[in-house]
Amino acid sequence: MIHKFKLGGFNALLDVNSGGVHIIDDLTYDLLDNVEPPFEEKCPEDVVRKLSKMYDSKDIEDCYEEIVSLYNDKILFSEDDYEKYALSAVASPIKAMCLHIAHDCNLRCKYCFASTGDFGQGRMLMDYETGKRAIDFLIERSGDRKFLEVDFFGGEPSLNFGTVEKLVEYARSQEEPHNKKFRFTVTTNGVHLTDEMIDFINKEMYNVVLSIDGRKEVNDRMRVRVDGSGSYDRIIPNFKKLVEKRPKNKDWYVRGTYTKYNLDFSNDVMHLYDLGFDQISVEPVMADPSEPYAITEADLPRIFKEYEILSEKIQKIRDEGKFINFFHFMIDLDQGPCAIKRLRGCGSGNEYVSVTPDGDIYPCHQFVGITEFKMGNLYDGTFNEEMKDMFAHAHVYNKPECKKCWAKFYCSGGCNANNYIYAGDIHNAHKLSCQIQKKRLECAIMMKAVKMLDSAE
Numbered sequence: 452m453i454h455k456f457k458l459g460g461f462n463a464l465l466d467v468n469s470g471g472v473h474i475i476d477d478l479t480y481d482l483l484d485n486v487e488p489p490f491e492e493k494c495p496e497d498v499v500r501k502l503s504k505m506y507d508s509k510d511i512e513d514c515y516e517e518i519v520s521l522y523n524d525k526i527l528f529s530e531d532d533y534e535k536y537a538l539s540a541v542a543s544p545i546k547a548m549c550l551h552i553a554h555d556c557n558l559r560c561k562y563c564f565a566s567t568g569d570f571g572q573g574r575m576l577m578d579y580e581t582g583k584r585a586i587d588f589l590i591e592r593s594g595d596r597k598f599l600e601v602d603f604f605g606g607e608p609s610l611n612f613g614t615v616e617k618l619v620e621y622a623r624s625q626e627e628p629h630n631k632k633f634r635f636t637v638t639t640n641g642v643h644l645t646d647e648m649i650d651f652i653n654k655e656m657y658n659v660v661l662s663i664d665g666r667k668e669v670n671d672r673m674r675v676r677v678d679g680s681g682s683y684d685r686i687i688p689n690f691k692k693l694v695e696k697r698p699k700n701k702d703w704y705v706r707g708t709y710t711k712y713n714l715d716f717s718n719d720v721m722h723l724y725d726l727g728f729d730q731i732s733v734e735p736v737m738a739d740p741s742e743p744y745a746i747t748e749a750d751l752p753r754i755f756k757e758y759e760i761l762s763e764k765i766q767k768i769r770d771e772g773k774f775i776n777f778f779h780f781m782i783d784l785d786q787g788p789c790a791i792k793r794l795r796g797c798g799s800g801n802e803y804v805s806v807t808p809d810g811d812i813y814p815c816h817q818f819v820g821i822t823e824f825k826m827g828n829l830y831d832g833t834f835n836e837e838m839k840d841m842f843a844h845a846h847v848y849n850k851p852e853c854k855k856c857w858a859k860f861y862c863s864g865g866c867n868a869n870n871y872i873y874a875g876d877i878h879n880a881h882k883l884s885c886q887i888q889k890k891r892l893e894c895a896i897m898m899k900a901v902k903m904l905d906s907a908e
Contacts, residue, residue: 454857469529537848544594551804553606568606577808641686664707665719706729710744717761732778782895796863800842817868852880
């Protein structure tokens, strides 16, 4: 399988199974529209005749020979070596947990998938005992895995920060007895961050996700406080302080959401960059199409163009010798994730689970509140191993649309929650998400390929 596309004045060719990327000329690009394996010894006469209206016949024949040579060397149209890993996929020990420390929030974001923080289950905070049981559950279910991850999530974790501190202390006390090492993450809207919270976060949290949508008018249209006022002016100083004090060896990024109201979201990325934030993620809202802010297929041409604009802006910054990292343009054309990671992505419901304030266990934070996906409860000791096994086998070869898609080894079948919520089944591709993801991948591939080409020259 191959995929080719034009972007930024270049022609790119991706060999899907090997991951090889080639910058090709117009003749090769057009010829590949007309030939495919099994190849004949010479270029078919009808193809030569068709393309000779634009290209020299001898050049066409030479180009054909080169394509055949690349095919014989298993560089183009390479065989799929991944399916064998999918067929042997098994349930894995749990290594990561999203701990819903607060089903409450000090914002009322209009696009919030979590019903403004309570996930439709009523506002509540996780107590220490439930959190302790969750840590014990993760240790027990982690098998031989040494490194475990806990993401303090909400709602807004700062509303229950005392419990966060106590749970970090408890988890640290369990590391040596169980030969484990915890990595903590916190996701915060920044409204109630204090200096003491910032210091604790920068000491203990391996990663920090800072939620902001970009320009003041964009952020304050959707991310409003309980009284309806905007949050931008409150959170920017807090985020700047956290980032300025953050150790260089610890991760962080600002994460925004773009909607129909700001399809010029490259300006929000640049706004965040100009504020001093150089680790940035801005993602499309996923919502019922009837919502006024929802993105629909009619918006895709504008969104695709905006990603191209964004890639150009980012490349210009890098050409000036400056640093910026846009989360969705991160791609590794050399090694990439391991085979299993490529096939089933984030590991929701298998390697990764979420725990609510009352101890319910779900496949991930986006499934919380969907009763048919409740996997168990920490207090009654239940855990649905059959559901875990189902998620373990939710890989790209068990998703019909994904199996034949060129992007499958990069998106790993997409988000299982979005697939279920918007396409009816975790095995069905959510096409809107897919199309946006594929455009981002094309931009990322082209940026990396052109950089490698420049280096070679």
